[in-house]
Amino acid sequence: MNATLERLSPLWFTLGMFLVWEAACRLLKIDPFILPAPSQIAGAIAQYWRPLMRHSFVTLWTTVAGFALAVAFGVILGLIVGWSRTIYRGLYPVMIGFNSIPKVAVVPILVIWFGIGEVPAILTAFLISFFPVVVNVATGLATMEPELEDVLRALGARKMDIMxxxxxxxxxxYLFASLKVAITLAFVGAVVSETIAANAGLGFLMAQAGSNFQMPLVFAGLMMLAVEGIAMYAVFALVDKRMTRWAFRSSLSAAG
Amino acid sequence: MDEAQGVTGFVAIDGVTLAYRGASGPVTALSGASLKVARGEFAAVVGPSGCGKSTLMKLVTGLVRPNQGSVALEGRAVDGPVKMAGMAFQNPNLLPWRTVLDNVLLPLEIVEPHRRRFRAEKAKYRAMGEQLLSTVGLDGFGQRFPWELSGGMQQRASLCRALIHEPALLMLDEPFAALDAFTREELWCVLRDLWQKIGFTVILVTHDLREAAFLADTIHVMSARPGRIVASRTVDLPRPRELAVCYEPRFTALVHELRDKIAEVRQA
Structure with missing residues (x-):
């Protein structure tokens, strides 16, 4: 009984949150233009189901495309950075500087280069999400036990063998853990870019609905974003767990 | 050839000084250290902690180069990582994503000529690995993963990995320091049997004087940092040695003697 209760607790908490929200809207008579009640949002979702789906799909694919680029690029750069201390030291400040630029500031540049559409969204998703991949891959390489390296070097192993x-x-x-973070960031990047300059996607839809004062539709867009974000995170959390079981079973630095 | 080695030693460290850059300025790890080990000999190096014992291991395997002096293996100067040494450390350092057997076979994927044949003759090599595992009492554990094994068993597997490619030289850096007393004595016997059966040369770095006295032919005592060999003592206990030898008066006398010597160098 207790176990079941615990297993279902995410469901209860989510339902509870919506109930409190609904009750607050009704009891305090909150203007739906300020904060629509969940029932009104549900109504908007039902009413605008088709456009919501279409825009959700655009956001999904731009996110995934940007994320895929980030993983490919991030793994390669991470391996290079982790390979050599010189490259690591040289490149690290550059990467920190690059990462600390709010990506929203880059979107206008991307729009000038590539025009309004899906390319800036993909690139923003890519730019915002490659950093954790690089850092994690490089950390995985850099934290290799020096003694293990000695064992292999004393056998005549080349650097490539050790890698x-x-x-x-x-x-x-390290890589799979970073994917969970990267997919969430890519999603943020894609939506930010869509909000600023796009003609499709949930960010664009919400910006449009907002300027038409359709608050329930804006919130319907938010709901879609939440569902999509959770789904993508869940996929990579599962991949992480499946791919690296040994890492959960053993601590990498356990002595004896 | 053998006679020449009798003079120069299988492993010959001659007047080696080594300094490295530490966190706070240069550290002189070794200063004028000399050591000779004959082929097939079991040598132990003991000393106070931080005396550069581990640095000595890196020197012999060519992982670091001395600032002064020379290091030679089989009469040839060591000028880069040697290709035929087995090493084991206090931490077994097994790869958690590989089975125990695949961990043991790792050196064969790197050392020539096995490296070239590894794929083609995998079955033969696996049999070799299983055979070696069974001599250290790990029958049937080849397909397990390292985390499923106790610390002592992991250390046995680590020894197998150090020996699978039949190295002429085995370097051990406090391999049993993290184990409980009973497991440690068990593994002393495992190492003793392997050494007597295969006949490789061993340099064992340890701070356990009983371990050194039980296993070694010769015990070298190092001074505090900067380290050098201040005394060498031949162990004349007859072989094969049983654990009971540890309770004989002459064994105890030997351990006391070593202990006094180390107390002396720690004072200095």
Missing amino acids: LKVGIPRTQP
Whole structure:
């Protein structure tokens, strides 16, 4: 009984939140233009189901495309940075500087370069999400046990051998952990770009609905974003758990 | 050839000084250290902690180069990582994503000529690995993962990994320090049996004087940092040695003697 209660607790808490929200809207007579009640949002979702789906799909694919670019680029850069201390030291300040630029400031530039549409959204998603991948992959390589490296070097192993046999496999849990963070960031990037300059996607839909004062539709867009974000996070949390079981079973630095 | 080695030693460290950059300025780890180990000999190096014992291991395997002096293996100067040494440390350092057997076989994927044949003759190598695992009492654990094994068993597997490619030289850096007393004595016997059966040369770095006295032919005592060998003592206990030898008066006398010597160098 207690176990079931615990397992279902996310459901109860979510339902509870919506109930409190609904009750507050009704009892305090909150203007739906300020904060629509969940029932009104549900109505908007039902009414605008088709456009919501279409725009959700655009956001989904731009996010995934940007994320895929970020993973490919991030893994390669992470391996390079983790390979050599010189490159690590040289590139790190540049990357920190790049990462600290709010990506929303880059969107206008991307629009000038590529025009309004899906390309800026994909690139914003890419730019915002590659950093954690690079850092995690490089950390995975950099934290290799020096003694293990000695064991292999005393066998005449080349740097490439050490990378292939130890470095890259031990980086896997770091990589998969970073994917969970990166997908969420890519999503943020795509929606930010859509809000500023796009002609499709949930960000665009919400901006349009907002300027038409359709608050229930704005909130319907938010709901879609939440559902999409949770779904993508869940996929990569599952992938993470499946791919690197050994990392959960053993601590990498356990002595004896 | 063998006679020449009798003179120069299988491992010959001659007047080696080594300094490295520490967190706060240069650290002189070794200063004028000399050490000779004959082929097939079991040598132990003991000393106060932080005396550069581990640095000595890196020197012999060519992982670091001395600032002064020379290091030679089989009469040839060591000028880069040597290709045929097995190493084991206090931490077994097994790869958690590989099975125990695949961990043991790792050196064969790196060392020539096995490296070239590894894929083609995998079955033969696996049999070799299983065979070695069974000599250290790990029958049937080949397909397990390292985290499923106790610390002592992991250390046995680590020893197998150090020996699978039949190295002429085995370097051990406090391999049993993290184990409980009973497991440690068990593993002393495992190492003793492997050494007597295969006949490789061993340099064992340890701070356990009983371990050194039980296993070694020769015990070298290092001074406090900067380290050098201040005394060498031949252990004349007859072989094969049983654990009971540890309770004989001459064993105890030997351990006391070593202990006094280390107390002396710590004072200095």
